[in-house]
Amino acid sequence: MSTPLTKGQNAPLTTPVVRVGVQLSAPADVSALLVTDAGKVRSDADFVFFNQPTGPGVRLDGQQVVVTTTDVPADVAQIRVVVTLDDATATFGRFDAPTAVVLDGSGAQLFAYRIDGLSSESIVIALELYRRGDGWKVRAVGQGYAGGFAALVRDHGVSVDDAPTPTPPA
Numbered sequence: 755m756s757t758p759l760t761k762g763q764n765a766p767l768t769t770p771v772v773r774v775g776v777q778l779s780a781p782a783d784v785s786a787l788l789v790t791d792a793g794k795v796r797s798d799a800d801f802v803f804f805n806q807p808t809g810p811g812v813r814l815d816g817q818q819v820v821v822t823t824t825d826v827p828a829d830v831a832q833i834r835v836v837v838t839l840d841d842a843t844a845t846f847g848r849f850d851a852p853t854a855v856v857l858d859g860s861g862a863q864l865f866a867y868r869i870d871g872l873s874s875e876s877i878v879i880a881l882e883l884y885r886r887g888d889g890w891k892v893r894a895v896g897q898g899y900a901g902g903f904a905a906l907v908r909d910h911g912v913s914v915d916d917a918p919t920p921t922p923p924a
Contacts, residue, residue, distance in 0.1 A: 764891045770823050787833070788802070810825065844876060855867075876903075
């Protein structure tokens with residue numbers, strides 16, 4: 755049976771493999787940031803997204819982030835699951851509230867978190883999985899991000915290539 759979560763609530767994960775997905779009525783991409791205690795990635799390899807679908811202990815499987823907690827490096831404190839609307843001009847406020855779901859390795863739903871209160875954001879940190887002692891927990895975050903996708907990943911220490919500099923005329 756699935757347990758509903760509310761913003762800020764956390765719960766223990768009792769299985770080493772979990773899948774995190776989001777139910778949403780708009781086209782969107784799911785990604786993950788593996789961050790240290792400082793809230794930063796160790797390198798760009800800690801950003802898992804459609805162009806880089808695997809990271810240490812984390813991989814994308816369609817529109818789900820699959821985490822094998824036993825394979826996550828010890829210096830990764832949190833895995834933040836991010837949802838980005840495909841249309842950068844769209845906002846979550848135009849659609850029904852998304853619901854983040856956490857499934858065990860066999861696909862049974864463990865937790866569900868309806869992310870209410872989003873309006874002008876096109877990106878949201880839905881959930882985070884984090885270390886607590888020798889175990890892992892899930893926290894309902896629901897933090898919308900107004901600065902755009904590049905700003906979100908830069909804030910977490912990911913290098914983002916800006917537009918290439920035009921070649922000067924000869």
